Amino acid sequence: MNRICIIGAGISGLSIASEKKKLGKIVKVFESANRIGGVIESEEIDGYLLDYGANTLNVRLKSTKERLENCGAWDSCIDANLLANKRMIVRDGKIVDLPHSFLSFLTSPFLSIKGKLRLLAEPLVARSNEPENESVASFIKRRLGQEALDYAANPFLAGIFAANPESLILNQAFPRFAVLEKNYRSILLGLKKSRKLSDNPNLPTSRLVSFPNGMEELPEKLGCSLKNEISLSTSVKKISRNNNSWAVTVQKQTGEQTVHDFDQVISTIPSHRLDSIEWQNIKEHDELNILNSSTHHPLAMVYLGYEKKDILHPLDGFGFLVPEVEKKKILGTLFSSTLFPGRAPDGKILLTTFIGGERDPSLAQQKESILISTAKKELTKLLKIKGEPTFQKVKKWSNAIPLPDKQMIKCKKAAQKLSLQNPGLSFSGSYLCGVSLPNCLDAC
C-alpha cells in the first residue's frame, strides 16, 4: 500500500497526508478548491482580519502540540489574551460572567442558589443504567440539574456545534464525560482524580491559540511540506475498484479529466459532498447513502466593526453565549479584537456573531441585510452600543458543523463496514473524527 490518494486538503486531509508522507508513502492530495484549508479560511478586509471557519485552536492534548511542532506551526502560535479566560452568558437579558473559581461560582449570578446547590450535589448522583446513546441534555439534567442544562450546556453547545443538547449524544460529543461517569461515578470527582493519572493525554497547561494572519496559517504550515503532492482545483469525480487497486478519475477546472491508479484511497471530504463522486464496483455500496447523511445545520457569521468609543461594555473576555431560554435571535458573539491582536484597525473593535444553527436554521439563510440588522439590534442592547458599525461582512454556511448525534454513530458504522469490505478504501474527516481542530489533526 504505497501509493495513497487523499481526497480533500482540509485540515484532516493535510494532517493524514503529512503523516503518511513521513512514513515513506507516495501521497497525492486532490483538492477541488483553488486553495487548501477547507472550512478554515482567513481574510483581511479594510484592516479587519476575519476567520470564516475556526477562530481558535485549543491546545490541550499533548498530541496537538506535537502535530503543531512537527509542521512548524508551534512557534507561530499566538496566545489568546488572558482576558479570554473570562467567559460570559446572557442571563435575564444581561451579560454576566461565568465563574472561573469556586469563590466566583458561589457569587456569580449565572445560576440561582437552588441551581448551584443542585450542581454541587453531582457527586451524590448515581451512574446511569443505560449510558449508551444518552443525549447530552439528559446527561446534564440528570447529573447537574435543569438550570445547568439551560444556562451552561445549552449556550455552550450552541457555541461549539451550533446545536441543541437534546440532539447530541454524549458518547460522541464528549466521550470523556461518559468515561468519567463510568470510571468514577461522578464527573466532578473524576475530573479531579484523572488529572493525576500518568496516561493523561492532556498537557499540564492548555493554550488557546491562533496565528498572526489568522487560522488559515495552520493549513498553510501543514501544507508546506506537501507542495509537490497537492493538486489544487482538481475534483475527484469517480472512484472505481479494479482488482487490487483503485482508479481515481479527477477533473481540472478546465474540464480536463485524467485517471490515476492508487493502492489506497482516503476520503476526507465532508459527508454532504460524498454524492458528488461516482463510486463504482464498491461492495456495500448502500452504506455510502448512510455516510452521506450526517446532520449539519446552516449557520451565519456576522462580522461587525465599531469605533471603540461607541461601545460601553468593556469587552473584557472571550465573548458571550446566549441560552435558548433567553429568546434572543443570536447564538453568541466573540470579542474577536480582544481575543487576538491585529484583528481590527487601531481604535476599532471587531465582533463576530453567530446566528442560526439548529436553534433557528431558517434565520441563518436570510438575506445578508437581515442578518446584519439582527446582529446589530441584539448587540446594541446587550453591549450598550451608541453608534453604527463602520464595517460589516457576512459569511453563510449552508452545512456548517457535522453533529455528534445518532447519525454520527450510523456514519461511523457505515465507514467501518465500507473499509472492511473494500480493502484500501477508508473515510475520515470531521463528521467521523469529531469537529474540533485537535480531532481533525489527529484524524483517524
Ligand SMILES: Cc1cc2nc3c(=O)[nH]c(=O)nc-3n(C[C@H](O)[C@H](O)[C@H](O)COP(=O)(O)OP(=O)(O)OC[C@H]3O[C@@H](n4cnc5c(N)ncnc54)[C@H](O)[C@@H]3O)c2cc1C
Ligand atoms: C463556522 C465554523 C467555526 C468553527 N470554529 C472552530 C473553532 O473555533 N475551533 C475548532 O477547533 N474547530 C472549529 N470548527 C471546526 C473545524 O474548523 C472543522 O471541523 C475542520 O476544519 C474540518 O476539516 P476537514 O478537513 O475535516 O474538512 P473540510 O475543511 O471541509 O475539508 C474538506 C476538503 O475537501 C474538499 N473537497 C470536497 N469535495 C471534493 C472532491 N470531490 N474532490 C476534491 N476535494 C474535495 C473541500 O474543498 C475541502 O477543502 C469550526 C467549523 C466551522 C464551519
